[in-house]
């Protein structure tokens with residue numbers, strides 16, 4: 392007679408090999424359900440989703456955090472990268488499911504067009520640094536939202552990790568030093584400075600890219616071209632008077648709490664400048680020259696592996712724009728204008744930046 396399970400009595404069924412199979416299947420099903428459940432739980436901590444939710448918050452908060460003011464710098468490369476699940480081996484720098492949001496202990500406060508984005512992107516490679524990508528503009532434009540709002544923008548950090556943000560307009564905001572000091576007198580401040588003449592041209596180039604009809608750099612530079620009087624009320628000129636702005640910060644912070652990074656050296660020797668920054672932040676020198684390569688097409692140093700990725704990463708196309716040619720006489724006039732302020736700045740910081 393042929394073997395047929397149908398013919399087996401219920402007792403024979405529950406005590407035979409079929410029982411073993413059923414138990415095994417049930418266990419497998421339970422394991423599968425458990426794995427599915429854990430995946431749903433952990434997926435909510437994938438940074439891409441966090442970025443999206445913080446973006447939603449930013450939109451609710453008025454929208455200007457979406458743009459990377461002063462430059463609406465979308466940094467699309469990063470956005471796309473962060474919306475993907477982290478690649479294997481990169482979880483540690485991304486594992487922000489645990490920990491808590493803290494107010495920043497260190498802030499890149501300036502200067503606009505100094506190289507602040509490059510510095511922040513490079514610093515984010517460090518496992519002990521967690522930074523918010525967009526510029527919060529808390530101490531200039533969003534102060535009335537309060538510290539809880541500001542803290543909520545920050546990524547979660549674990550014990551020993553440093554929370555950071557960058558908003559280059561703080562350096563020239565009169566109220567910023569008092570406000571940051573009121574948050575914490577221990578906040579470490581970082582200023583990326585760049586030759587004020589090149590910085591002014593870079594600033595102008597950015598505006599020109601958005602408003603192609605603006606007057607020429609030369610005509611905006613002077614109050615009166617014939618007398619050669621410089622228009623110091625033009626923000627592109629005003630921002631570069633570093634000594635004046637620094638005076639304001641020194642009313643609230645000792646010099647030892649402010650680190651000046653050379654925007655020029657950040658390009659020619661990124662690892663060297665990053666070494667100084669890591670020392671200043673009290674961190675192990677983890678970011679070294681092994682992290683960088685010079686990208687010939689971009690004309691700038693780029694990361695061999697950006698945070699959360701195993702792929703090389705250069706900054707977006709709003710960084711490293713081609714500047715228009717400026718009348719050399721005007722450039723010279725600006726050099727003469729800035730010289731005394733630069734000298735004062737070198738004296739104050741004890742650092743010769745070599746802009747003359």
Ligand SMILES: Nc1ncnc2c1ncn2[C@@H]1O[C@H](COP(=O)(O)OS(=O)(=O)O)[C@@H](OP(=O)(O)O)[C@H]1O
Pocket residue numbers: 460461462464502503504505506507508509559592593594596654657658691692693706709710711712
């Ligand atoms: N590695 C790397 N890649 C690309 N660009 C780099 C880099 N390091 C420094 N820079 C210089 O950064 C300048 C932009 O400065 P910021 O990021 O501070 O600009 S902003 O204030 O946030 O708009 C930008 O100015 P422009 O060259 O005038 O575009 C760059 O010269």
